[in-house]
Amino acid sequence: MKTVISFDLYADMGFLKKPDINEKIYLTYNMLHKPCVLGILGAIAGLKGFTKNNEFPEYYTKLKDIPVGIKPIGKGCERGNFTKNVTTYTNTIGFANTDGNLIVSEQTLIHPAYRIFLSLDLGKEDEQILYDHIRQQEAVFIPYLGKNDYSAWWSKEDVKDENDNVLIQGVKEYDILQDDFNYDYKVETVFIKQKAVVESLVDENDDDDFSDNFQISDFGTYVYFEKLPTKYNEELYQYDYADFSLTDSRLKAGSLPPETLLHLQEKKSKQEFVVQLN
Amino acid sequence: MIRELINFVDDLEEDYPEVFDLNKIPSPGLHLWVELDEEGNWKNSPPVEGVDYVIYDGKEKLTPKLQEAMQYEELGTRVGNTMNKVLDKKKQIFSCSPFVLNFKLKSYSNDKLEGIKEEKITRLLKFYFDNAIAICIPDDTAKLREQALAFKKTISEALKAISRIATTIYEKDGPSIEKPLIETFKDDFYINLYLRNVHLEDYRACHENYLKEKLFNDNKYNSTKEIDDATFGLSNFINGANSKKMFLEHKTASMHRGISGRITALDALALNKFELLLNSRVLPNPILPIFIDKNEFRNNSEIVRIFNNEGERKFSYPQLLKSIYEKDQQRVLSNYYLLNISRGVVNDFDFVSNFQYKLDEFVIDNLFRLRQKGEALQSIKLHTIFGFENIVVTKVFNNGLVREKQGQFSYNYFYDIDPNYISGGDEIANLILRFRKAFYDYIYKSRKQAITTTMFDEALLTSIISDLKHDEFKDGYHTKETSIKEKLNIWFSLYNKFSNHSKNRENMANTFKQLLEKAELVANDDNTLLDEQNVGEFLFVAGQVIYFLLSKSKASNPTHALLEPFLQKSGAPQLQNAIANAVNAYKHEISFYKDRFERLASQVLAFDTSENLKNYQRYLLAGYFAPSVIYKSNKQKEEQPEIINN
Numbered sequence: 001m002k003t004v005i006s007f008d009l010y011a012d013m014g015f016l017k018k019p020d021i022n023e024k025i026y027l028t029y030n031m032l033h034k035p036c037v038l039g040i041l042g043a044i045a046g047l048k049g050f051t052k053n054n055e056f057p058e059y060y061t062k063l064k065d066i067p068v069g070i071k072p073i074g075k076g077c078e079r080g081n082f083t084k085n086v087t088t089y090t091n092t093i094g095f096a097n098t099d100g101n102l103i104v105s106e107q108t109l110i111h112p113a114y115r116i117f118l119s120l121d122l123g124k125e126d127e128q129i130l131y132d133h134i135r136q137q138e139a140v141f142i143p144y145l146g147k148n149d150y151s152a153w154w155s156k157e158d159v160k161d162e163n164d165n166v167l168i169q170g171v172k173e174y175d176i177l178q179d180d181f182n183y184d185y186k187v188e189t190v191f192i193k194q195k196a197v198v199e200s201l202v203d204e205n206d207d208d209d210f211s212d213n214f215q216i217s218d219f220g221t222y223v224y225f226e227k228l229p230t231k232y233n234e235e236l237y238q239y240d241y242a243d244f245s246l247t248d249s250r251l252k253a254g255s256l257p258p259e260t261l262l263h264l265q266e267k268k269s270k271q272e273f274v275v276q277l278n
Numbered sequence: 279m280i281r282e283l284i285n286f287v288d289d290l291e292e293d294y295p296e297v298f299d300l301n302k303i304p305s306p307g308l309h310l311w312v313e314l315d316e317e318g319n320w321k322n323s324p325p326v327e328g329v330d331y332v333i334y335d336g337k338e339k340l341t342p343k344l345q346e347a348m349q350y351e352e353l354g355t356r357v358g359n360t361m362n363k364v365l366d367k368k369k370q371i372f373s374c375s376p377f378v379l380n381f382k383l384k385s386y387s388n389d390k391l392e393g394i395k396e397e398k399i400t401r402l403l404k405f406y407f408d409n410a411i412a413i414c415i416p417d418d419t420a421k422l423r424e425q426a427l428a429f430k431k432t433i434s435e436a437l438k439a440i441s442r443i444a445t446t447i448y449e450k451d452g453p454s455i456e457k458p459l460i461e462t463f464k465d466d467f468y469i470n471l472y473l474r475n476v477h478l479e480d481y482r483a484c485h486e487n488y489l490k491e492k493l494f495n496d497n498k499y500n501s502t503k504e505i506d507d508a509t510f511g512l513s514n515f516i517n518g519a520n521s522k523k524m525f526l527e528h529k530t531a532s533m534h535r536g537i538s539g540r541i542t543a544l545d546a547l548a549l550n551k552f553e554l555l556l557n558s559r560v561l562p563n564p565i566l567p568i569f570i571d572k573n574e575f576r577n578n579s580e581i582v583r584i585f586n587n588e589g590e591r592k593f594s595y596p597q598l599l600k601s602i603y604e605k606d607q608q609r610v611l612s613n614y615y616l617l618n619i620s621r622g623v624v625n626d627f628d629f630v631s632n633f634q635y636k637l638d639e640f641v642i643d644n645l646f647r648l649r650q651k652g653e654a655l656q657s658i659k660l661h662t663i664f665g666f667e668n669i670v671v672t673k674v675f676n677n678g679l680v681r682e683k684q685g686q687f688s689y690n691y692f693y694d695i696d697p698n699y700i701s702g703g704d705e706i707a708n709l710i711l712r713f714r715k716a717f718y719d720y721i722y723k724s725r726k727q728a729i730t731t732t733m734f735d736e737a738l739l740t741s742i743i744s745d746l747k748h749d750e751f752k753d754g755y756h757t758k759e760t761s762i763k764e765k766l767n768i769w770f771s772l773y774n775k776f777s778n779h780s781k782n783r784e785n786m787a788n789t790f791k792q793l794l795e796k797a798e799l800v801a802n803d804d805n806t807l808l809d810e811q812n813v814g815e816f817l818f819v820a821g822q823v824i825y826f827l828l829s830k831s832k833a834s835n836p837t838h839a840l841l842e843p844f845l846q847k848s849g850a851p852q853l854q855n856a857i858a859n860a861v862n863a864y865k866h867e868i869s870f871y872k873d874r875f876e877r878l879a880s881q882v883l884a885f886d887t888s889e890n891l892k893n894y895q896r897y898l899l900a901g902y903f904a905p906s907v908i909y910k911s912n913k914q915k916e917e918q919p920e921i922i923n924n
Contacts, residue, residue, distance in 0.1 A: 019539035020280045021516040022526050024623045027279055053533045078727050079631040085715055086626070091525070099522040107627070222631045223613055225570045227281050236501065236510060237534040241281065 001122045004174040004264055004277075007134055007154045009040065010074060010113035014082075014145030014152075015106050019239070025105040028146070030081055031190055031246075032114045033228040034068045034278060035239065036145075040152060041066070041118075045130045046140025054237060062126045064231065067277035069117035069189035069262075072246070076111025080190075080224030080246040083110040112145055115169065117189060117275050119262070135171050172266050179263035181274070182253050190228070190244045191256055191276040197223055197245045200255035223247040230278060242278075279627050280515060280541065280549060282615050286568045286578050287548040287555075294579035298551065300586055301558040302348055306336035307383065307467035308443075308459065309347035311474040312436050318428035322474075324439055331443075333459070336467075350472040353481040354378030356492075357550055358514065359557060359622060363492045365409040366402055374488050376410035376426035377473040377481055379403075379433060384465040396437035403430050413491045414484035422480060429473040436471055493546040495519060499537050510540035515549035516624060556619070560586055564620035565595040565722065567630070570613060594687070595722075596664040603635050603662075611635070616722060618692065625692040626718070634724040635662055642669070642771040645790050646763040646903055667721050670772070673764050674741050676701040679710045679717065691718045702744040709740050727777045734776045738769040739895060743845065749838040756838055763903055769896065790900055793818040798907040800881060801874040808881045814897040816885045820844075820853060821901020823879050826908045827860040830867035841902055845895055850887045858883060874908045 016029040042059025091102040137156040159168035224246040229239035310331035354375035361369040373380035494511030501510035531538035611633040618625040640660035678700035697707035719728035749758035773786035847853040
């Protein structure tokens with residue numbers, strides 16, 4: 001049986017290392033990405049991590065086919081983007097290096113938080129375990145955002161402030177509604193763009209003259225872009241990438257492959273929205 | 279990051295290919311072409327100036343001969359800025375081609391290696407040429423190998439000939455002197471030798487072979503033995519595999535032959551081009567906007583084009599944006615990555631969703647009535663975010679974060695801060711270190727949440743208290759009074775402009791005016807009382823009273839630092855005690871204004887509140903530095919101590 005659940009994963013800080021550069025500074029991805037989510041799910045389910053070269057870890061081989069959707073949330077998120085600070089570590093004891101001090105600077109995410117959507121097949125043992133653990137707010141190993149200094153948390157129930165505003169959404173379960181997506185829709189999660197997003201945005205001011213000088217900001221509030229890992233390359237054991245976007249604008253019908261989209265309805269609140277799971 | 283940079287270079291190549299030829303100059307020094315006869319002997323010896331050699335001083339306009347030299351030199355340049363990728367194992371020879379020899383005069387004349395001058399360079403040649411021939415010349419081109427070897431043999435002779443080249447020096451008001459040319463060169467001038475017999479196309483082919491071989495950090499990680507465009511290897515762009523620092527290696531991955539990330543040779547080539555563009559200063563530096571994808575509206579080349587159209591006078595990033603917005607008022611800059619890179623070090627790389635250049639209703643009122651040459655200063659309207667940076671940030675951090683010198687601005691968002699060079703010392707240096715990233719994000723990335731009201735309050739309060747501590751009274755002037763009042767003007771005028779609670783936050787500029795009116799009423803009317811619930815009113819009036827008392831001080835250095843003990847009081851009784859003590863100390867001086875003073879002082883001393891006064895320090899400061907209502911009442915008779923700009 002298939003089901004879709006979501007939970008809000010958050011941490012005080014995060015560091016999702018980009019393997020681009022390693023001199024003087026390491027940079028971080030802004031958005032959580034699927035290979036990273038799979039590692040976190042592996043920790044929750046109690047599956048083994050990296051042990052050998054040229055061999056994928058247990059968690060990856062068992063969980064890689066789970067469709068995942070990610071939405072950035074929380075007080076640190078501004079138009080999909082989190083505040084980043086550079087943290088510099090100095091190690092002078094000599095165990096970390098053989099030629100002098102080790103100085104590492106890391107671009108660090110401040111208050112990263114993401115709503116993670118998972119489509120789980122409860123007929124599979126590992127996915128059933130994962131489903132149970134997430135709903136019970138339990139993890140076999142400590143999940144973290146990028147490095148174990150930054151423990152990640154989630155809550156099974158909604159966490160509210162004194163005014164009853166939901167700060168952290170608890171674990172939610174969804175019904176999948178039949179939909180052929182032949183209308184303009186808004187996607188809640190980051191999605192893989194197939195073409196220039198600007199060509200897909202719905203012009204909310206249809207009466208206006210459509211000029212060549214328009215800007216993305218004419219349509220919605222923002223569009224966010226990031227090239228993110230989607231999986232591991234099975235030959236080189238490194239990330240394969242895709243161009244992701246996030247926007248609060250509506251997209252024209254047919255902008256994204258319908259098979260990657262899900263029209264979800266939250267079981268309790270009956271709230272409906274569209275996500276893309278990859 | 280590197281994928282965005284690769285796209286950036288690709289876009290430039292397509293839309294603005296000329297950029298790769300901009301700002302190119304030959305290296306300063308001597309450029310000499312060696313021509314060989316059929317037996318491999320040096321044919322054009324002794325060389326003739328303007329025909330066989332040319333001298334470049336690094337400044338003069340490029341002649342056709344210098345441009346030719348530049349072409350040759352370029353086809354022998356090394357990868358990157360360091361000497362890690364050169365072909366000479368002693369790292370003295372810069373060139374990387376079997377037909378070019380290029381070294382600095384410093385290498386020629388210093389005593390770091392064995393031998394001196396020609397002898398020293400000649401000793402390096404065997405390894406250099408063996409390496410260059412092996413890497414650059416394909417096995418099936420015997421003729422090129424022979425030419426390279428013949429060139430190598432001639433070099434010793436050519437270097438001797440160079441040392442014999444003389445030049446005439448014209449000394450000011452003295453006789454002209456003949457001197458060896460080399461002795462007139464600076465240490466960082468280069469000596470370049472090129473082999474004229476080889477066609478430029480062969481130079482290019484050989485250099486491409488070198489590039490392919492050296493573009494990756496280390497070829498042992500390559501996916502294929504023969505390197506072609508699709509070969510994957512370890513990126514050399516701000517990246518390395520330093521085996522001595524194992525913690526720099528990416529360990530939590532399934533590594534394939536030792537590493538977990540590779541890029542293609544084609545990508546490595548694009549990154550090398552990006553580095554060359556940075557070196558030739560044709561890109562805005564250190565801040566460079568990189569638009570994701572030219573299909574998403576923006577063309578990277580536009581920014582680079584504007585930057586380079588300014589000729590020698592390169593725009594800073596704020597000037598660049600000003601130029602763009604002046605051309606098109608409605609312009610929207612959105613969806614780009616902002617790269618901050620200097621001297622090969624990435625300081626920051628982040629996404630900018632929508633850059634907000636213009637500011638709405640950012641006006642700094644002259645609430646504290648600052649004067650210049652007797653005239654009250656006007657309110658300052660901040661039209662753009664860079665106006666905010668140049669005026670507000672400069673003043674708040676005492677010229678330590680954004681430095682203004684003779685109308686020119688310099689910025690220190692990422693480098694070391696030396697408290698010795700900052701007014702306010704360690705206190706302000708720490709303040710800069712804590713908040714500069716937030717101000718950078720707010721200004722350059724339009725992250726409106728970056729500066730919170732709490733941060734803004736703390737920055738201003740700390741900066742003002744630091745000024746109070748460092749205030750001196752010299753020649754009748756308070757050295758920090760203007761600075762403090764400028765900061766108070768900024769603080770109160772922009773009080774509710776930042777994130778967190780800004781909608782509910784009071785308008786401090788209006789509050790200030792109301793408090794001043796209320797203080798005046800209380801001072802002049804026995805029946806007007808302070809609002810019992812309004813701690814702000816109490817502290818504002820207390821500030822007025824303290825100012826009046828301290829102005830009576832006859833100390834030799836009556837600085838504003840005397841206010842600091844009053845600011846440190848957290849409870850009303852402690853503050854009232856301190857004021858009472860001050861009244862006691864200065865009672866002999868209080869006579870003229872006693873009605874006004876007594877009214878204010880009696881209400882201050884009788885005010886009852888359990889609030890922590892440290893949360894309201896701004897009101898005390900405001901009352902202290904606001905125009906005195908006590909003096910004002912008798913201004914016709916007695917001049918209020920003047921506000922003097924330092």
